[in-house]
C-alpha cells in the first residue's frame with residue numbers, strides 16, 4: 463500500500479504534518495520540476511524517488527526529469543564531481559568541450575516547464591542558459607561538498623551558477639561567494655521507505671544467511687557505490703586491523719549509478735584488496751534492493767561510512783535511524799550527522815576507524831547508547847518531512863524576495 467502523509471504522523475507527530483499542510487496551502491498548484499543526471503543509484507535519486515509523491519499529495523505539481531549524456535560526458539562530470547570535492551583532477555579544454563556539447567544537446571531536447579526548476583548538482587547546471595528565453599524560477603541544488611573546490615572546475619561552473627535565482631547547499635561550510643541568495647537545506651531519509659522501515663527480525667536473518675553471513679558473529683558494513691571518495695580500500699584496511707583483535711565479518715555492499723563510470727575499476731581494486739578472505743563479503747546489489755540493504759544494515763553490528771569527501775552521506779542517517787553506531791570519515795555532511803562520541807565516531811584514518819570499531823565491539827552498551835542518540839538526531843533533523851517543508855518554504859521565499867532571510871529549519875543542530 464502506498465505511503466501517505468498521514469502515515470508520518472506516527473513518526474513525527476500530527477503537529478508537524480499539520481504545519482506541512484498549512485505551508486502547502488501557499489505553494490499548492492505551483493509546479494516544481496527537478497532535473498538531475500540519474501534515475502537510479504546515489505543519494506539524489508534516492509531522495510527524489512521518495513519526495514515527488516509526497517509533494518504531489520500536498521498539491522505541488524512535482525516532476526523529475528533526467529538529462530541525457532554519452533559515456534564521455536559522464537566521465538567528464540565524474541571528474542568535475544571529484545574536482546569540486548577538492549580532489550586533484552586534471553580538467554582539460556577537451557573535457558570542457560565535451561561538457562558543453564552535451565549541455566547543448568540537453569538544452570535542445572529537454573522540456574523545461576516547471577514554475578520552479580530545481581537543477582541538482584553540476585551535470586545539468588548549464589540548462590540555466592534557457593532562462594532568458596523561458597523565464598521561470600531557477601534553483602541550483604548542490605549536493606556535493608564544494609567548500610574547497612578545485613579552482614578550474616569551480617571557475618568553469620560559477621558563471622552558470624551565478625545566473626540562478628538561488629542556490630541550496632547542504633551545510634553552511636559549503637557556501638560560496640556567489641551573487642545570488644544561498645540557502646542551506648540538509649538532505650533527508652524516508653523512515654517509511656523499504657530502505658528504512660521496520661523489518662521482521664526473521665527476514666533480517668534470512669537476508670544475512672542468503673548472502674553467506676553468520677548472524678551470530680559481529681558484522682561491520684559499509685553500503686556505498688564503489689567510489690574512491692567512499693574509501694572502500696580504507697574500510698578493508700580497517701577491518702583487517704580489527705580482525706587482529708576481534709572476530710568479525712565485513713560487508714561492502716554497493717551497486718552502480720548510471721552517472722558513475724568509475725565504479726567497475728574501483729570494484730576491481732576492492733576485490734583485489736579483499737584477496738579471497740572468506741569473511742569479506744563484496745555484494746553487488748542490483749537497483750531496487752532496498753529491503754535487502756535495510757536488512758543488511760539492521761543485521762550489522764557497526765556501520766562504516768569512511769568517506770574521504772562527502773556531500774552528506776545518506777547512508778549515515780539510514781544507519782543511525784536503525785539505531786546502529788556509525789564510524790564515519792570526519793568530512794563534509796558526515797560531520798552534520800555524527801556528533802563525535804554521541805551518535806557515533808568521526809575518524810581520520812583506517813587506524814582510527816579500526817580503534818573505534820574494536821572499542822565498540824567490546825562495549826555493547828556503548829553501541830546501544832550511540833544508536834539511540836543517533837535515532838533521535840535523525841528524527842529531529844534528517845527526515846523527509848523536514849525536507850519537504852524546507853523546499854516548500856523556499857518556493858515561498860522565491861515569491862517574496864524580501865523574505866530572503868527566511869529561517870529554514872534545516873540546521874537546527876548547527
Ligand code: UDP
Nearest residue numbers: 504505508686687715716717747775776777
Ligand atoms: N545505495 C543503494 N545501493 C547500493 C549503494 C547505495 O541503494 O548498492 C543507496 C544508499 O542506501 C543511499 C544512497 O544509495 O540511500 C547513497 O547516498 P549517499 O548520500 O550515501 O551517497 P552518494 O552515492 O549520493 O554519494
